[in-house]
Amino acid sequence: MNRKRIFVLAFAVMMVLALAACGTRDNDKMANGSGNSSAMTGEPKTAEEALALHKELLERENALLSENTELWEKVFMEADKGMTMQEDGKNYGDFLLDTVEAAKEQFTDKEYEWLKESATEISNIENKLTALEEKYPEIVQQSMDGDMSMPAGSDTSNPPDDGSMQKFPAFEGKDLDGNTVKSKELFASNAVTVVNFWFTTCNPCVGELSELDALNKELAKKGGALIGVNTFTLDGDETAISEAKDVLAKKGATYQNVYFDSDGEAGKFTTNIFAYPTTYVVDRNGNIVGDPIVGAITEKKQAETLQAQIDKALAADMG
Numbered sequence: 001m002n003r004k005r006i007f008v009l010a011f012a013v014m015m016v017l018a019l020a021a022c023g024t025r026d027n028d029k030m031a032n033g034s035g036n037s038s039a040m041t042g043e044p045k046t047a048e049e050a051l052a053l054h055k056e057l058l059e060r061e062n063a064l065l066s067e068n069t070e071l072w073e074k075v076f077m078e079a080d081k082g083m084t085m086q087e088d089g090k091n092y093g094d095f096l097l098d099t100v101e102a103a104k105e106q107f108t109d110k111e112y113e114w115l116k117e118s119a120t121e122i123s124n125i126e127n128k129l130t131a132l133e134e135k136y137p138e139i140v141q142q143s144m145d146g147d148m149s150m151p152a153g154s155d156t157s158n159p160p161d162d163g164s165m166q167k168f169p170a171f172e173g174k175d176l177d178g179n180t181v182k183s184k185e186l187f188a189s190n191a192v193t194v195v196n197f198w199f200t201t202c203n204p205c206v207g208e209l210s211e212l213d214a215l216n217k218e219l220a221k222k223g224g225a226l227i228g229v230n231t232f233t234l235d236g237d238e239t240a241i242s243e244a245k246d247v248l249a250k251k252g253a254t255y256q257n258v259y260f261d262s263d264g265e266a267g268k269f270t271t272n273i274f275a276y277p278t279t280y281v282v283d284r285n286g287n288i289v290g291d292p293i294v295g296a297i298t299e300k301k302q303a304e305t306l307q308a309q310i311d312k313a314l315a316a317d318m319g
Contacts, residue, residue, distance in 0.1 A: 050136040054129065061125050064118045071115055074106055075099050093123025095201075165287035168195065168280065169269040173260030174236070176245050181258045183266070187286045191223035192313035194306070195280045197273055199231045200243050205277040208296040209251035215297070216255035222314060228257040231270055235262050281309040289313045 044050040065072060075096065096119035104112055132139065171183045187193050196212055198205035216226035228248075232240035236259060244257060260266050277296055281289040290309040297303045 044132070044136075047136050047139060050132050051139040054132050054136075054139050057125050057129050057132075061122055064122055067118070068111075068114065071107065071111055075103055075115065092203075093119055093121070093126045096122060165289075167286050168282045168288050169265040170286075171258075171260040171264060171266035173258050173266075176233070176241050176248075176257050176259070181256070184286065186225075186227070187282055188284055190219075190225045191284060191317040192219065192289075192310055193224065193282045194219065194226040194310065195282060196226065196228045196277060197231060197270065197279070198228060198277045200240070200247055202276045204296040204298075206247060206251065208277060208298050209248060209253040211296075211298055213251070213253040213255055219310070223317075224310070224314070226255050228253075228255065229259065229270065230257055231273075231276075233257070233259040234267055234270065235259070279306060281306065281313055283313045284317055 044053050097116065100112070100115045100119050107115065168183065168187070171181075173181050175181050194212075194215065198209075200206070212226055212228070219225055230240065230244040233244055241259070248254075248257065262268075262271070273292075275294045277294075279293040279297065279302075281293075283289055289312055290305075293302050293306050293309070295302045297306050
């Protein structure tokens, strides 16, 4: 079944950074072990009990990913350098274990053991979550309601405080076929441009590619367009470009994907995006319309928010 949970390691990192002002976690937990959750034992007898257990498991998984943020960032960066696409349905904990193993030399023995133990527990949690979702499918949306909400002040777009609209960072890059793309010309030629940030090992990102392609076709009828930015392809990484093109082809996505230098204005903007997928709506003048949309547009809330922002940009363009 399609998983409702949009669970990417980068999101957990972002959440921790956003909450840093509220206090930091005690990193002594690494020395003492991550511990076991009471949620791993017992079997719910009703949907209500299943819902409570589902939420407890998600909280435990969030807690594990919120401990020792710097270590998890290292894991994420290792995945960013060359993990192959995470197959649909693959246990997220197993994916983390594979990534930790690949990055083993980056950690001390103590750090490696902690990460391995934590990823193993996440794998067990994922198995339990899957079982609950299969047995009680009605609990999934209830459990997720509010789970992906962004803490106050965590907007990764850092909008200006003076009420003016924020400009999408300028770039001059290329698409995956090597054609030059300039942001000023791109935005000016479209009544609205939807910019979707994704990466190849992100399940929710890959899962929405077909829907994004359909959206691009609808936008074309209204003078708009959708483009993708696969973060693995920044700086023109040939292997990443080949893998991205392969994934796009498998999903039947034909809309333009672009890349640019990581040390440029747009590249630095991209490094500050910690939740994937993230989508921006940009008007003809290069202004960002509304807040970034965090999560796949296959979810009702994200789809509705995106459409509202698109409509706003189109109305302003006509006016």
